[in-house]
Amino acid sequence: xxxxxxxxxTTAKRNAFYAQSGGVTxxxxxxxxxxxxxxxxxxxxxGKLYAGRDGIVGALTESLxxxxxxxxxxxxxxxxxxxxxxxxxRFKLKGLDQNRAEYERLIEVFRAHDIGYFFYNxxxxxxxxxxxxxxxxxxxxxxxxxxxxPKTVDNDLPHTDxxxxxxxxxxxxxxxxxxxxxxxxxxxxxSTKVFVLEVxxxxxxxxxxxxxxxxxxxxxxxxxxxxxxxxxxRERFLDKVKQxxxxxxxxxxxxxxxxxxxxxxxxxxxxxxxxxxxxxLGGVAPVVAAMVRDAHGYxxxxxxxxxxxxxxxxxxSKVDVEQAYAVGKAAMELAVQGVNAVMPIIVRQSxxxxxxxxxxxxxxxxxxxxxxxxxxxITPDGFGITEACRRYLAPLVAGEAYPPYRDxxxxxxxxxxxxxxxxxxxxxxx
Amino acid sequence: xxxxxxxxxTTAKRNAFYAQSGGVTxxxxxxxxxxxxxxxxxxxxxGKLYAGRDGIVGALTESLxxxxxxxxxxxxxxxxxxxxxxxxxRFKLKGLDQNRAEYERLIEVFRAHDIGYFFYNxxxxxxxxxxxxxxxxxxxxxxxxxxxxPKTVDNDLPHTDxxxxxxxxxxxxxxxxxxxxxxxxxxxxxSTKVFVLEVxxxxxxxxxxxxxxxxxxxxxxxxxxxxxxxxxxRERFLDKVKQxxxxxxxxxxxxxxxxxxxxxxxxxxxxxxxxxxxxxLGGVAPVVAAMVRDAHGYxxxxxxxxxxxxxxxxxxSKVDVEQAYAVGKAAMELAVQGVNAVMPIIVRQSxxxxxxxxxxxxxxxxxxxxxxxxxxxITPDGFGITEACRRYLAPLVAGEAYPPYRDxxxxxxxxxxxxxxxxxxxxxxx
Numbered sequence: 001x002x003x004x005x006x007x008x009x010t011t012a013k014r015n016a017f018y019a020q021s022g023g024v025t026x027x028x029x030x031x032x033x034x035x036x037x038x039x040x041x042x043x044x045x046x047g048k049l050y051a052g053r054d055g056i057v058g059a060l061t062e063s064l065x066x067x068x069x070x071x072x073x074x075x076x077x078x079x080x081x082x083x084x085x086x087x088x089x090r091f092k093l094k095g096l097d098q099n100r101a102e103y104e105r106l107i108e109v110f111r112a113h114d115i116g117y118f119f120y121n122x123x124x125x126x127x128x129x130x131x132x133x134x135x136x137x138x139x140x141x142x143x144x145x146x147x148x149x150p151k152t153v154d155n156d157l158p159h160t161d162x163x164x165x166x167x168x169x170x171x172x173x174x175x176x177x178x179x180x181x182x183x184x185x186x187x188x189x190x191s192t193k194v195f196v197l198e199v200x201x202x203x204x205x206x207x208x209x210x211x212x213x214x215x216x217x218x219x220x221x222x223x224x225x226x227x228x229x230x231x232x233x234r235e236r237f238l239d240k241v242k243q244x245x246x247x248x249x250x251x252x253x254x255x256x257x258x259x260x261x262x263x264x265x266x267x268x269x270x271x272x273x274x275x276x277x278x279x280x281l282g283g284v285a286p287v288v289a290a291m292v293r294d295a296h297g298y299x300x301x302x303x304x305x306x307x308x309x310x311x312x313x314x315x316x317s318k319v320d321v322e323q324a325y326a327v328g329k330a331a332m333e334l335a336v337q338g339v340n341a342v343m344p345i346i347v348r349q350s351x352x353x354x355x356x357x358x359x360x361x362x363x364x365x366x367x368x369x370x371x372x373x374x375x376x377x378i379t380p381d382g383f384g385i386t387e388a389c390r391r392y393l394a395p396l397v398a399g400e401a402y403p404p405y406r407d408x409x410x411x412x413x414x415x416x417x418x419x420x421x422x423x424x425x426x427x428x429x430x
Numbered sequence: 431x432x433x434x435x436x437x438x439x440t441t442a443k444r445n446a447f448y449a450q451s452g453g454v455t456x457x458x459x460x461x462x463x464x465x466x467x468x469x470x471x472x473x474x475x476x477g478k479l480y481a482g483r484d485g486i487v488g489a490l491t492e493s494l495x496x497x498x499x500x501x502x503x504x505x506x507x508x509x510x511x512x513x514x515x516x517x518x519x520r521f522k523l524k525g526l527d528q529n530r531a532e533y534e535r536l537i538e539v540f541r542a543h544d545i546g547y548f549f550y551n552x553x554x555x556x557x558x559x560x561x562x563x564x565x566x567x568x569x570x571x572x573x574x575x576x577x578x579x580p581k582t583v584d585n586d587l588p589h590t591d592x593x594x595x596x597x598x599x600x601x602x603x604x605x606x607x608x609x610x611x612x613x614x615x616x617x618x619x620x621s622t623k624v625f626v627l628e629v630x631x632x633x634x635x636x637x638x639x640x641x642x643x644x645x646x647x648x649x650x651x652x653x654x655x656x657x658x659x660x661x662x663x664r665e666r667f668l669d670k671v672k673q674x675x676x677x678x679x680x681x682x683x684x685x686x687x688x689x690x691x692x693x694x695x696x697x698x699x700x701x702x703x704x705x706x707x708x709x710x711l712g713g714v715a716p717v718v719a720a721m722v723r724d725a726h727g728y729x730x731x732x733x734x735x736x737x738x739x740x741x742x743x744x745x746x747s748k749v750d751v752e753q754a755y756a757v758g759k760a761a762m763e764l765a766v767q768g769v770n771a772v773m774p775i776i777v778r779q780s781x782x783x784x785x786x787x788x789x790x791x792x793x794x795x796x797x798x799x800x801x802x803x804x805x806x807x808i809t810p811d812g813f814g815i816t817e818a819c820r821r822y823l824a825p826l827v828a829g830e831a832y833p834p835y836r837d838x839x840x841x842x843x844x845x846x847x848x849x850x851x852x853x854x855x856x857x858x859x860x
Contacts, residue, residue: 024616026609054619082609084616091620176837179456179512179741182842186454186514189484190521195737213839224595283716303716303736307625311609314745317838360544408747408827409643412612422708 013045014116016335017059018067019052020088021122021129021151025165026172026313027324028151029078029085031121034328036067036075037150045336050113050420054087056120060102060428062109069418078323080403082217084350085415091430093129096136103136105428110137112423117145117335121328124150126342128367130297134341136222147331148343148363151324153310158369159361160345162396164327165310167320170210171397172312173199173254176305177214181221181252184301188250194250195243196302197222200309202258204336205229205373207309211254212385213393223383226288228379229373230382232267238295240383245298255284303406313409322358330358334398335396354395368420422424433765443547446765447852448497450518451552451559451581451731455595456743457754459508461551464758464770465579466497468504470560475766480543480850486550486559490532490858492539493494499848504514507843509755510833512743521860523559526566527664535858540567541674542853547575547765553582553593554760557773558797564596566772577761578773578793581754583740585636587773587853588799589791590775591828594757595740600640601827602742603629603684606735607644611682612653614731618680624671624722625682626732627652628715630739635659635803637739640686643823651682653813656718658688659803661813662697668725675728683728685714744840748811748829760788769784784825 011237018035020028032051036149036185039046041103051065052058058065065086067075078085110118120130127148134146150157155166177197184195201207205227215221226232236407244251268284285302293300323346330344349355377389385393448617452457462481469476481495488495496503496517508515523532540548550560557578564576580587585596607627614625616722631637635657645651653674656662674681689697698714715732723730753776760774772790779785807819815823833840 003490020616024613054617057620082611083612087618087619089620090617159701171838175744176738176742177840178842179743180737182511183454183511183737183741186450186518187520189517190519197738283732284712286713286716301736302713302734303738304732304734305738306731306733307610307613308606308627308733308735308738311613312606313609314605394837397839400832400835401833402830405830407824408601408829409608411607 002424010308013047015048015050016117017050017064017110017115018047018119019059019121020086020407021120021126022087022088022090023153023310024082024084024088025151025153025310026082026316027164027166027321028121029081029083030321030324031149031151031164031328033075033078033120033323035332038332042332042336043327046092046117047114050115053087053417053419055089055091057089057091057430058087058094059106059109059430062422062424064413064420065417066420070415074413074415079321080124080313081412082311085413086417088374092125093132096132099241103132106133107137107140107142109414110426113234113420116143118148119147119149119331119335121149121151122369124157124366124370125153130365131319131341131363134275134363145258145338145340146363147227147335147336148333148366149327150343150345153207154201154204156204156370156372157366158371159365160321161356162346163346164324166206167317167396168312169200169207169309170393171317172309173207173210174213174397175315177211177222177254180303184221184250184252184352191299192301193245193250193298194289196289197254198257198283198299198302198304199254201228201256203228203370203372204257206246208254208256208386209373209377209389210393210397213390213397218248219248222252222254223248225384226253226255226259227373227378227382228256228260230378231262232259234291238292241292242296250280253288255288257284259284269403277322313403316401317397318401319354319396321401326358330360334360351391351395354398433838437712443477445478445480445544446476446547446549447480447482447494447545448549449485449489449551449557450514450516451485451550452518452520453583453740454512454514454599455581455583455740456512456598456746457751458551459511459513460751460754461579461581461594461758462515463505463508464755464840465549465762468479468759468762470761476547477544480545481516483847483849485521486523487491487519487521487860488517489536489539490860491652492852494543494850495845495847496850501846504843504845509751510743511576511842512741515843516847522555523562526562529792533562536563537567537570537572538850539854543850549577549579549761549765551579551581553584554587554798558791561771564793575765575768575770576793577671577765578796579757579761580773580775581646583637584631584634586634586800586802587796588801589795591778591786592776594750594754596636596824597747598742599630599739600823601747602739602745603637604643604827605745607641607682607684610733611644611653614651614680614682621666621729622731623675623680623728624730625627626715626719626730627684628687628713628732628734629684631658631686633658633800633802635688637685638686639803639807639815640823640827643820643827645646649678653678653681654683655814656689657686657803657808658686658813660808661692662689664721668722671722672726684716684769685718687714689714714792725774728740740748740819743833746831747827748831749784749826751831756788760790764790774839781821781825784828
């Protein structure tokens with residue numbers, strides 16, 4: 001793929017800045033590891049490597065973690081450690097015209113620390129930010145190479161075949177659906193008949209779709225998947241639940257937190273009030289379970305996986321870990337080659353056997369785009385995944401990449417997070 | 431330990447009946463595997479081995495699964511397969527005086543199939559049932575050996591050092607608390623400050639206590655554990671949440687579903703109503719989260735692990751799997767030695783290094799008893815676990831015992847469940 005833009009590269013060595021952005025994943029630190037370990041192999045181009053404490057906020061407040069102060073063991077351990085080791089933030093920079101000051105502050109900090117490379121590890125919002133930084137730097141005549149590193153459990157970035165972070169949450173959800181399904185099947189004749197598992201995905205149903213990997217035949221759970229892409233139809237849903245309980249003795253439902261009525265209202269906002277009369281935030285699973293109870297009276301259970309799913313490094317997908325590392329490595333390699341304003345992507349060569357390579361696309365092609373589950377991946381009735389979807393998803397959860405354990409628990413690393421000395425006297429108010 | 435009772439053993443070979451009871455676990459099938467594989471080594475005593483379809487219900491309805499119809503691979507695979515392969519039931523037999531007919535029916539079915547050995551794999555209720563069957567059989571002059579096989583995620587059986595099933599749910603909860611804790615820590619400065627994880631344990635807080643293994647120092651999650659054993663004090667709890675957020679930047683809470691006010695009301699029943707005005711069943715996590723929001727306004731998230739925790743064979747404790755198999759094996763060995771009306775137990779020889787052996791106690795000593803978390807295992811403030819508790823818990827989550835995987839998912843087995851031909855013309859109405 002073509003370079004989008006080339007900075008006026010200085011031949012001198014310059015420093016680099018890496019930041020984690022948005023909701024964390026089981027493998028975002030593996031991308032950090034890829035960036036960091038690759039930087040050490042390019043010491044001709046890359047001087048110091050800094051990581052933003054709390055992502056981009058660390059740049060704005062000049063809180064730059066000096067990565068060289070971490071031990072090699074800690075840095076290697078990032079590959080098997082979930083969540084954001086340097087801190088992540090949901091902080092979204094506004095448009096250049098709305099808040100130019102923030103971007104100028106970023107450049108000010110970058111200039112103070114001679115940062116010539118900016119790696120931003122996040123989703124579509126973050127790619128937009130990286131693009132804007134690149135544009136403003138160019139306007140201001142400050143030479144910097146901006147590279148996006150894809151990350152999101154939601155799998156909603158365009159152009160890349162998949163997003164690092166997704167494969168592992170998909171594996172957790174598929175495994176949990178399989179296991180809970182066996183549990184419910186064991187006792188359905190005398191106990192719980194309906195089980196509802198709520199998973200993430202506010203706008204795209206990729207994670208919910210992954211639950212579908214747990215079963216291959218109609219009688220195998222999950223029997224129903226509720227996607228954000230399919231407007232919720234209460235009557236059809238309740239009929240399907242009844243059919244499943246009648247035919248199979250039980251019904252396992254995977255519901256996306258983004259499941260919504262035709263008018264766009266989330267099911268989760270559909271009227272649950274707590275003791276204080278506040279709308280209960282989150283929790284579409286109890287809403288769906290109560291709906292089933294009221295219509296059919298079946299005994300039910302529900303689970304809300306929440307952070308457990310995206311932090312579940314203990315059951316990460318090996319493919320996902322490898323791809324997360326690979327995009328971090330590729331980002332650094334592109335940067336030192338002088339390619340600017342791009343994001344590495346995963347390119348699928350074949351599904352069976354699974355073969356993938358890396359490519360890259362301009363940040364402008366990714367920024368603020370969102371990829372949803374296509375209709376042909378969802379069965380005609382709207383409640384399941386098709387064979388095409390299975391073919392797409394299956395390779396992404398393949399392989400196990402267990403963390404090392406100590407005393408029965410995963411031996412995750414924690415960075416010291418020593419900050420570089422500040423060089424600016426100015427402070428930035430968040 | 432002394433034998434409690436010896437049946438008039440016939441020297442002839444007799445058939446055996448095995449049933450799973452109550453809520454299933456990640457390792458109850460490993461106990462089944464221990465019973466079954468050991469039976470084949472005692473073919474001088476044990477003829478056919480039947481498993482109850484849906485536990486004791488299978489005996490009452492004469493739905494006896496012929497275990498010899500399953501392949502050796504399937505039977506071996508039970509060791510790594512969660513939930514109840516033969517079906518389990520919460521069906522509780524009433525007292526002998528209240529419903530003698532049920533017990534007589536059991537004996538009738540046992541007699542029709544020449545069942546001389548009864549293995550009941552469950553918790554305290556089940557041990558009571560096994561004891562009553564033994565007593566009535568004796569009154570009726572029907573020779574049968576009744577052995578209990580301990581199982582419960584709640585870890586609330588007395589006499590045994592721990593219960594098979596608990597170590598694995600403990601490991602899932604400790605690992606999940608560790609992982610979700612890292613997630614929250616990554617983003618707390620700019621996002622979620624309070625995370626609540628709801629775990630099982632309606633009367634005993636062992637599972638919640640296991641969450642405490644995730645952290646060793648005060649700043650490490652979980653910062654607060656809410657036990658059923660400690661009456662909930664809203665003000666003290668909210669103060670502690672605020673202290674944690676102030677001191678550490680965030681607060682991770684593990685709450686037992688059985689957490690209750692001093693008057694015994696469950697927090698989960700404390701007034702949440704759904705859109706239809708029904709009391710919201712289950713879900714103490716959202717109640718606790720809303721309490722924190724209303725008092726302090728912190729951004730929060732919550733998760734309800736529900737069946738995910740007790741079915742999580744993918745992250746089972748190796749010690750737990752071994753003990754589950756061992757009690758099944760011991761049950762069969764005790765039976766063929768002519769020991770009656772007992773339950774094998776785990777006896778701890780030392781904690782560091784962990785050494786355990788097997789013993790057995792009379793069913794009468796176990797029936798309807800419940801072991802709670804002792805006060806000395808809970809910190810003086812009621813919100814954490816002590817070093818003594820950690821010493822008790824740590825060995826139980828030790829070691830990994832991963833299932834085999836195929837195409838990215840655990841390769842769990844399913845039994846065919848072929849029923850033996852009925853010999854009775856009478857039917858039993860449940």
